[in-house]
Amino acid sequence: MKRSLAAFAVPALIACTLLLTACPPRESIAALNRDPGRYAGREISVGGRVVESIGALGFGFFKIDDGSGQLWVYSQNFGTPSNGSKVGVVGRLDMQGINVMGRNFGMILKETQRRH
Numbered sequence: 001m002k003r004s005l006a007a008f009a010v011p012a013l014i015a016c017t018l019l020l021t022a023c024p025p026r027e028s029i030a031a032l033n034r035d036p037g038r039y040a041g042r043e044i045s046v047g048g049r050v051v052e053s054i055g056a057l058g059f060g061f062f063k064i065d066d067g068s069g070q071l072w073v074y075s076q077n078f079g080t081p082s083n084g085s086k087v088g089v090v091g092r093l094d095m096q097g098i099n100v101m102g103r104n105f106g107m108i109l110k111e112t113q114r115r116h
Contacts, residue, residue, distance in 0.1 A: 025044060025045065026044075026045040026046065026047060026088075027039065027044050027045070027046055028046075028066060028068045028069070029046060029048070029064070029065075029066045029068050029069035029070060029071045030068035030069045031068075032044075032046070032069075032071060032093060032107075032109075033069050033071075033107075036093060036107055039093045040093050040094075041092060041093070042092065042093070043090060043091070043092055043112060044090070044091070044092075044093060044109075045088060045089065045090045046064065046066060046071060046088070046089055046109065047064075047066060047086075047087065047088040047089070048064035048065050048066035048067070048071075048086070048087070049064065049065055049066075049084065049085070049086050049087075050062050050063070050064055050081050050082065050083055050084060050085045050086075050087060051063050051064065051065045051070065051083065052083065053080045053081060053082060053083050054080070055075070055079065055080030058077065058078075058079055059074075059075060059076045059077070059079075059080075060074075060075060060079075060080040061073065061074055061075070061080070061108070062075065062080045062081060064087060064089065071107070071108070071109055072107070072108045072109070073089050073091065073108065073109045073110075073111055074091075074094075074108050074109070074110045074111065075111045076110070076111070077111075078111055078114050089109060089111055090111070090112055090113040091109040091110050091111040091112045091113075092109070092110050092112060093107065093108075093109055093110075094107070094108050094109070094110050
């Protein structure tokens, strides 16, 4: 019994360790706003509640608030969540922002993976 438990536990522990090391580090939005150059071009993860959402045809923008600040997220392939949704987002920080129909979105996170 102990041998079969060990035979299962060791590979499961190794698999979990590998899975967790592949995840980008979760950062606070305050840290991104304080020093955006440090995070530019790197894949990062942020989480928070959606406070504003603008989208159509599978792409758009949504603003998340993690309690330390707010950040716009650009979603090209994953749709936009509804206001009030709690989300985790993985993407790359773009410091140049985007202008769409006269609206400037400033610094944004371009979503690179399906959100969770």
